[in-house]
Amino acid sequence: MNAPHPELVLTEEVAQALNDGTPIVALESTIISHGMPFPQNVEMATEVERIIREEGAVPATIAVLAGRPRIGLDGDDLHLLATSPDISKISTRDLAYTVSKGHHGATTVASTMRLAALAGIPVFVTGGIGGVHRGAERSYDVSADLTELSRTNVAVISAGVKSILDIGLTLESLETLGVPVVAYGTDEFPAFFSRISGHTAPMTLGTPAEIAAMMAAKWRLGLSGGVAIVNPIPEADEIPAAEINVIIDQALADMDAKGIRGKDATPFLLGRIVEITNGASLTANIALVNNNARLGAQVAREFAAL
Ligand code: PSU
Numbered sequence: 001m002n003a004p005h006p007e008l009v010l011t012e013e014v015a016q017a018l019n020d021g022t023p024i025v026a027l028e029s030t031i032i033s034h035g036m037p038f039p040q041n042v043e044m045a046t047e048v049e050r051i052i053r054e055e056g057a058v059p060a061t062i063a064v065l066a067g068r069p070r071i072g073l074d075g076d077d078l079h080l081l082a083t084s085p086d087i088s089k090i091s092t093r094d095l096a097y098t099v100s101k102g103h104h105g106a107t108t109v110a111s112t113m114r115l116a117a118l119a120g121i122p123v124f125v126t127g128g129i130g131g132v133h134r135g136a137e138r139s140y141d142v143s144a145d146l147t148e149l150s151r152t153n154v155a156v157i158s159a160g161v162k163s164i165l166d167i168g169l170t171l172e173s174l175e176t177l178g179v180p181v182v183a184y185g186t187d188e189f190p191a192f193f194s195r196i197s198g199h200t201a202p203m204t205l206g207t208p209a210e211i212a213a214m215m216a217a218k219w220r221l222g223l224s225g226g227v228a229i230v231n232p233i234p235e236a237d238e239i240p241a242a243e244i245n246v247i248i249d250q251a252l253a254d255m256d257a258k259g260i261r262g263k264d265a266t267p268f269l270l271g272r273i274v275e276i277t278n279g280a281s282l283t284a285n286i287a288l289v290n291n292n293a294r295l296g297a298q299v300a301r302e303f304a305a306l
């Protein structure tokens with residue numbers, strides 16, 4: 001194992017795991033600071049780490065705190081991310097600014113991938129990835145998560161994308177960028193709250209070992225960039241597409257009426273959906289993140305064993 005990158009601050013547990021070749025699962029922090037309300041956000045962050053340990057891997061939640069990229073956080077750090085108003089949402093473009101100013105930042109899928117890669121962690125678990133927003137032909141709002149998936153060698157396990165995005169255009173864009181999209185145990189591309197999106201997944205794999213083998217094959221071939229592994233929400237926790245899509249349309253209309261755009265769009269929509277569903281969407285969101293954490297730890301174990 002090479003020495004850790006000098007800009008990164010690793011916890012003892014993560015440093016040890018990197019040194020020993022113990023499987024590690026990276027986790028993002030925008031989902032904590034801007035994706036869920038307090039206290040469910042910190043409870044979710046803690047539970048996800050517990051699940052990953054239970055599955056025999058080491059969790060590494062990633063954020064920038066006081067200008068230092070942190071790989072692995074303690075309970076106080078998670079609490080700060082969950083409660084402080086001084087935590088910006090930072091994507092790849094924001095990393096250098098946040099570090100040079102000594103600020104705090106909650107990392108998105110894009111910036112978490114980048115920091116995970118810098119630390120040498122190839123598996124990353126989240127809830128949903130960003131994508132092509134509805135109306136992107138006018139707004140140009142396409143998440144930097146897609147750009148990062150095209151260039152950074154990290155596998156990202158999510159529950160797909162919710163229909164706040166244009167799912168069809170997101171899949172087209174990932175194809176153009178050369179990013180394999182692999183659905184776990186289903187032919188259907190999952191739509192976050194629901195197992196059904198109406199779009200067929202480009203590829204299907206049925207076991208964590210098969211997923212690990214595909215990641216290894218990709219990188220052996222010198223095909224740089226990530227792998228999007230999409231894991232459908234468990235049936236028991238699903239909100240049917242017909243039900244959630246009406247709510248999402250409402251949230252999108254509210255966003256347009258308020259003129260909210262850019263990096264504030266996704267956090268606004270997530271918060272508004274929680275409000276309109278009286279918290280039902282939050283329960284589903286937590287369930288799917290836990291489900292992804294289990295799969296991610298299993299994939300990390302299989303990949304580490306190769
Ligand atoms: N989708 C979710 N929950 C989230 C996010 C997306 O269901 O918390 C967050 C992730 O951090 C993702 C980011 O990387 O939003 C995408 O933001 P944008 O669309 O501004 O790129």
Ligand code: MN
Nearest residue numbers: 141142143262
């Ligand atoms: Mn955007």
